Amino acid sequence: MASENVVIQEATPLHESMIWDLQNQFYINKGPACWTEAIVPQFITSNSYIAYQYANCILGYINDYYSRPDAKKDKPIYIVEVGAGHGKLGFLILNHLEELAEFMPEGVPKPYLYVISDFTQNIVDFCKSHKRMAEHINRGVVDFAVFDCEKDSEFSLQISGAKLSSETVETPVIAIANYVFNGLREQSISINNGIVSEGCIKILADPNVSATDIDIISRMKLEWSYKPIPDVDAHFQDPVLHDLVHQSDFWNSINPSYLQNNETLNVLLPLGALRFIRTLESLSRGQFLLITADKAHAHEEDLRLTKENPHIAIHGSFSMMANFHALRQVFLSRGGASFHTPYYTGLQVAAFALGETPLEEFQFAWENVLLAFDPDSFSQLQRCIRDETPSPSLKNILALIRLSRFESEVFYKFKQVLVDHIPYASDRLQSDFKSDILHIAANFYPLSASKDVDFDLGRLSMGLRDYETSIRLFKKSIELCGEHYVTWHNLGICYYYMDDLKESMNSFNRCLEIQPEYQDAKSWRARVEEKLNAK
Numbered sequence: 001m002a003s004e005n006v007v008i009q010e011a012t013p014l015h016e017s018m019i020w021d022l023q024n025q026f027y028i029n030k031g032p033a034c035w036t037e038a039i040v041p042q043f044i045t046s047n048s049y050i051a052y053q054y055a056n057c058i059l060g061y062i063n064d065y066y067s068r069p070d071a072k073k074d075k076p077i078y079i080v081e082v083g084a085g086h087g088k089l090g091f092l093i094l095n096h097l098e099e100l101a102e103f104m105p106e107g108v109p110k111p112y113l114y115v116i117s118d119f120t121q122n123i124v125d126f127c128k129s130h131k132r133m134a135e136h137i138n139r140g141v142v143d144f145a146v147f148d149c150e151k152d153s154e155f156s157l158q159i160s161g162a163k164l165s166s167e168t169v170e171t172p173v174i175a176i177a178n179y180v181f182n183g184l185r186e187q188s189i190s191i192n193n194g195i196v197s198e199g200c201i202k203i204l205a206d207p208n209v210s211a212t213d214i215d216i217i218s219r220m221k222l223e224w225s226y227k228p229i230p231d232v233d234a235h236f237q238d239p240v241l242h243d244l245v246h247q248s249d250f251w252n253s254i255n256p257s258y259l260q261n262n263e264t265l266n267v268l269l270p271l272g273a274l275r276f277i278r279t280l281e282s283l284s285r286g287q288f289l290l291i292t293a294d295k296a297h298a299h300e301e302d303l304r305l306t307k308e309n310p311h312i313a314i315h316g317s318f319s320m321m322a323n324f325h326a327l328r329q330v331f332l333s334r335g336g337a338s339f340h341t342p343y344y345t346g347l348q349v350a351a352f353a354l355g356e357t358p359l360e361e362f363q364f365a366w367e368n369v370l371l372a373f374d375p376d377s378f379s380q381l382q383r384c385i386r387d388e389t390p391s392p393s394l395k396n397i398l399a400l401i402r403l404s405r406f407e408s409e410v411f412y413k414f415k416q417v418l419v420d421h422i423p424y425a426s427d428r429l430q431s432d433f434k435s436d437i438l439h440i441a442a443n444f445y446p447l448s449a450s451k452d453v454d455f456d457l458g459r460l461s462m463g464l465r466d467y468e469t470s471i472r473l474f475k476k477s478i479e480l481c482g483e484h485y486v487t488w489h490n491l492g493i494c495y496y497y498m499d500d501l502k503e504s505m506n507s508f509n510r511c512l513e514i515q516p517e518y519q520d521a522k523s524w525r526a527r528v529e530e531k532l533n534a535k
Contacts, residue, residue, distance in 0.1 A: 008211050039316035068357065076110045082117055
């Protein structure tokens with residue numbers, strides 16, 4: 001007979017629940033393994049396609065600011081990415097900003113500094129020590145900080161030692177928050193039969209599960225209940241919620257009709273996101289741009305359809321729906337600007353701005369780059385090709401890789417198509433693909449050694465007899481993903497055809513040190529020895 005669940009915490013208002021502490025402990029304990037072990041999803045908000053779109057929007061805002069007559073051209077704009085996790089998005093944005101360097105404003109020696117941050121040091125250390133990140137560190141365009149969106153008010157940069165605060169920041173701030181707000185603290189409110197209530201959750205688990213178990217989130221059960229709020233106006237005195245409930249049109253747009261018509265509504269108030277926005281406003285002295293992508297309600301119509309208990313998705317950690325519509329109302333009430341993707345389904349991307357910076361260049365990029373084919377449409381397209389096209393053509397996959405802005409994960413998903421067809425393609429197509437290989441390699445940011453994109457690109461280059469490129473890629477494979485005897489074997493072959501017999505011999509020797517019984521390497525080494533002896 002199964003044991004009954006035990007109560008970990010009695011019914012508690014959602015925003016006061018221990019579930020948020022459990023979330024923090026999960027990320028602290030798991031650290032980078034959240035992504036290196038694929039526990040937490042990341043592709044849709046951290047690929048080269050969305051990074052390219054963000055880079056264009058960032059470029060637009062940078063040009064907008066430095067076009068102001070009062071712009072401080074000797075100071076950079078700080079781009080702060082919060083909840084950066086693995087750091088791949090920041091790496092790719094920096095790649096694309098470097099590609100766009102010729103379009104940066106003239107007379108500005110250092111137009112931006114990118115700050116990668118997360119709330120725990122072990123995650124920041126992963127980003128800071130990632131071998132691909134070293135390229136941008138050496139260029140002086142990136143720094144790192146530990147920053148908690150719900151608690152901290154300033155950034156302490158770990159490379160330069162500088163502190164970003166309201167006293168030190170003299171230019172507008174650009175903030176990036178992808179897949180962040182859905183994991184920050186929210187308050188649950190229900191309107192049902194004319195009564196406004198607060199959503200509460202009870203946490204239960206198997207008797208063998210402890211509240212200190214780092215995997216408790218994936219093993220817990222939640223029960224919802226609702227507690228009537230006797231005085232709604234008095235209830236929302238938290239300064240963070242004040243603008244949302246008392247000054248914006250958000251509450252007025254949803255409250256009266258539901259009270260009068262006895263309809264049902266469940267809504268999440270984005271406490272954590274609003275706290276971060278208040279911090280951002282203080283830090284930048286009211287001059288900032290926030291770009292964010294998340295699973296979110298972005299339209300008032302979305303909220304009108306949310307009649308059930310709020311959904312909590314479990315994936316090691318947990319996530320809820322972010323409320324972009326509420327954020328929009330707050331910004332509009334403050335005289336700010338709000339932009340969002342137009343669709344009701346899929347990933348929502350939004351941008352919010354306060355301050356005096358004109359937004360002409362930013363808005364051009366938003367409408368003509370990001371909205372032209374938004375990040376969710378791209379993600380759906382590559383997924384549908386994978387799931388619905390059993391035998392995609394070579395041209396189909398090459399077009400997809402190029403559309404993705406040479407995203408290494410897209411290459412990896414479809415590499416077999418390339419292996420099967422590239423050797424038989426025309427000379428011109430093969431020549432084009434040689435260029436693609438270099439772009440894909442430049443955007444490769446490994447999170448796991450098991451996905452060794454450089455190795456696969458090296459194999460394809462070997463097939464195209466581009467041995468010089470193959471050697472560079474195989475060496476990069478060893479540097480980023482570790483030694484493998486096949487990598488050394490392939491290096492030996494490449495050096496052989498480059499007529500570098502000494503390096504060829506060294507490579508086969510290293511291969512056989514790792515795998516002494518590898519017959520192919522023995523045969524190749526004998527071949528090299530014979531050629532050396534003949535000289």
